[in-house]
Amino acid sequence: MLPQRLKKAITDNPKKLGNLIDLVNLPSTLRDFVGQSQISRLGCFMRVWSYIKTNNLQDPKNKNVVNCDEKLKSILLGKERVELVELPSLIKLHFPKQPK
Amino acid sequence: MGKVPPSFRSMASTQLVKKPTTSPLPPPRDPRSRIAVRETLKPSEDTREPLRNPFKTPDLSDAKSLFNSIASTSRIPLDLKFHNSVLQSYASIADVDDTVKLFQHILKSQPDFSPENSTFHILLAHACRAPDSSLSNVHRVLNLMVNSGVKPDQVTTDIAVRSLCESGRVDEALGLVKELSEKHSPPDTYTYNLLLKHLCKRTDSLSLVYKFIDEMRKSFRVKPDLVSYTILIDNVCNSKNLREAKRLVNALSDAGFKPDCFLYNTLMKGYCTLSKGSEAISIYKEMIEKGVEPDLITYNTLIFGLSKSGRVEEARKYLKTMVEAGYEPDAVTYTSLMNGMCRKGATLGALSLLEEMEGRGCAPNDCTYNTLLHGLCKARLMDKGIELYELMKSKGVKLETAAYATLLRALVKNGKVAEAYEVFDYAVESKSLTDASAYSALETTLKWLKKAKEQGLAV
Numbered sequence: 001m002l003p004q005r006l007k008k009a010i011t012d013n014p015k016k017l018g019n020l021i022d023l024v025n026l027p028s029t030l031r032d033f034v035g036q037s038q039i040s041r042l043g044c045f046m047r048v049w050s051y052i053k054t055n056n057l058q059d060p061k062n063k064n065v066v067n068c069d070e071k072l073k074s075i076l077l078g079k080e081r082v083e084l085v086e087l088p089s090l091i092k093l094h095f096p097k098q099p100k
Numbered sequence: 101m102g103k104v105p106p107s108f109r110s111m112a113s114t115q116l117v118k119k120p121t122t123s124p125l126p127p128p129r130d131p132r133s134r135i136a137v138r139e140t141l142k143p144s145e146d147t148r149e150p151l152r153n154p155f156k157t158p159d160l161s162d163a164k165s166l167f168n169s170i171a172s173t174s175r176i177p178l179d180l181k182f183h184n185s186v187l188q189s190y191a192s193i194a195d196v197d198d199t200v201k202l203f204q205h206i207l208k209s210q211p212d213f214s215p216e217n218s219t220f221h222i223l224l225a226h227a228c229r230a231p232d233s234s235l236s237n238v239h240r241v242l243n244l245m246v247n248s249g250v251k252p253d254q255v256t257t258d259i260a261v262r263s264l265c266e267s268g269r270v271d272e273a274l275g276l277v278k279e280l281s282e283k284h285s286p287p288d289t290y291t292y293n294l295l296l297k298h299l300c301k302r303t304d305s306l307s308l309v310y311k312f313i314d315e316m317r318k319s320f321r322v323k324p325d326l327v328s329y330t331i332l333i334d335n336v337c338n339s340k341n342l343r344e345a346k347r348l349v350n351a352l353s354d355a356g357f358k359p360d361c362f363l364y365n366t367l368m369k370g371y372c373t374l375s376k377g378s379e380a381i382s383i384y385k386e387m388i389e390k391g392v393e394p395d396l397i398t399y400n401t402l403i404f405g406l407s408k409s410g411r412v413e414e415a416r417k418y419l420k421t422m423v424e425a426g427y428e429p430d431a432v433t434y435t436s437l438m439n440g441m442c443r444k445g446a447t448l449g450a451l452s453l454l455e456e457m458e459g460r461g462c463a464p465n466d467c468t469y470n471t472l473l474h475g476l477c478k479a480r481l482m483d484k485g486i487e488l489y490e491l492m493k494s495k496g497v498k499l500e501t502a503a504y505a506t507l508l509r510a511l512v513k514n515g516k517v518a519e520a521y522e523v524f525d526y527a528v529e530s531k532s533l534t535d536a537s538a539y540s541a542l543e544t545t546l547k548w549l550k551k552a553k554e555q556g557l558a559v
Binding site: 021022036040042045046049058063064083084085087088089 | 512515536
């Protein structure tokens with residue numbers, strides 16, 4: 001299985017990986033949430049997801065939906081309810097493509 | 101003080117194992133250890149790790165004074181082993197130049213010390229591992245050796261070649277072998293094969309390898325043996341050049357060798373990775389015909405190849421043959437079969453094979469579980485897939501990329517996004533994949549679902 005994984009790592013082109021793990025200067029809204037001024041998109045997703053888990057924000061009736069609290073609302077476009085499906089794309093909004 | 105530090109003494113016994121100068125051992129038949137057999141004999145670095153190195157700094161004058169203080173206060177006479185271990189310890193932290201200087205210092209201050217091969221081999225190995233592009237240090241040590249009246253032998257050649265190859269300097273090793281063969285002694289078969297292996301690994305051009313073989317044959321009468329042919333065949337099989345492999349098999353028979361089980365296995369592996377089931381079977385038949393007993397690896401390769409080329413029924417037949425021949429199928433055998441069955445769509449059959457294998461007392465490995473999980477998810481047997489996933493989780497089995505991605509996809513497709521997140525958590529937690537690849541698979545899957553929804557394809 002290893003060569004296949006290796007191949008995938010190469011085909012998963014480096015640019016894409018770069019915009020996932022590169023540290024980015026954060027806008028103030030996000031800075032308040034994560035409590036630091038720089039984070040990668042991956043790190044940010046992990047923070048948000050673990051925040052959801054530790055505060056039990058998943059709707060008990062439908063686990064696929066998150067009931068946002070005030071703090072979470074502030075970074076997810078002010079939505080009351082967010083579907084887990086859209087979570088990555090919502091977070092991506094804070095990480096616009098950088099003009100080269 | 102007044103005594104030899106214990107770290108010196110214990111090192112002497114473990115470090116300076118002398119290698120046999122000739123090769124009295126026939127190559128062992130065990131396929132994996134066969135080529136690497138002498139690796140166990142070289143002074144291994146691992147044994148040095150737990151010991152405390154008496155030399156704290158690579159500084160030469162410190163080292164000299166430490167040596168002097170031990171030498172002047174020691175109550176027992178210092179022997180060759182002691183001096184060797186001093187040098188070995190110092191070489192592990194200092195550069196070649198300083199090590200040679202310390203050696204000369206010992207030589208001068210200890211009139212009783214007459215260095216032997218083993219002493220120079222320490223210096224030589226160190227010089228060969230040093231990361232400078234020229235071989236000047238290596239030549240310096242060799243000159244030192246010859247001037248002290250010690251003749252470089254086959255072990256010297258082996259140590260130089262091994263150290264150079266290990267630090268990726270195959271070209272230098274090649275040049276040095278020719279030089280040493282001219283001046284002192286040609287390489288023995290182990291050295292020769294080691295160099296051949298590294299040469300094959302490094303270069304794409306087969307003609308370069310053949311040129312080396314020719315040169316060695318003509319100039320020094322060193323001929324390839326069966327192991328050499330196996331290395332060559334393995335190499336051409338890996339580059340999918342099976343015509344050349346066939347030619348080599350003929351060439352080795354012409355040279356008077358009879359293919360053994362390991363060689364056949366190598367050849368069969370070549371065919372199997374290209375999904376050429378019929379050729380693999382014909383090799384098996386040839387083995388039987390020629391009276392070469394197939395081993396576990398032969399059967400595993402054959403079953404793998406047949407499963408891969410979609411001939412599961414035949415593969416099952418060989419499973420039976422194998423058991424009759426007295427070989428116990430292992431996790432590899434079963435996993436290959438399961439893989440074949442899953443490809444054919446007989447996923448439930450593969451699942452029942454898991455029971456069969458556990459019934460026979462054969463424990464499934466990570467790969468087995470991943471193969472099955474992949475198969476179950478592909479076959480949309482979600483309940484069974486989740487059940488298996490829970491089992492894997494309880495056993496702490498790591499997920500492989502393909503199985504992980506397929507599971508995510510299947511979960512998301514069934515509207516179980518939260519469960520997919522949970523699988524993501526497990527993949528990260530168990531360190532199955534890097535965080536980044538685990539996340540990008542999740543992201544891709546969710547994106548795919550969104551797209552499918554827009555097009556009205558999924559739930």
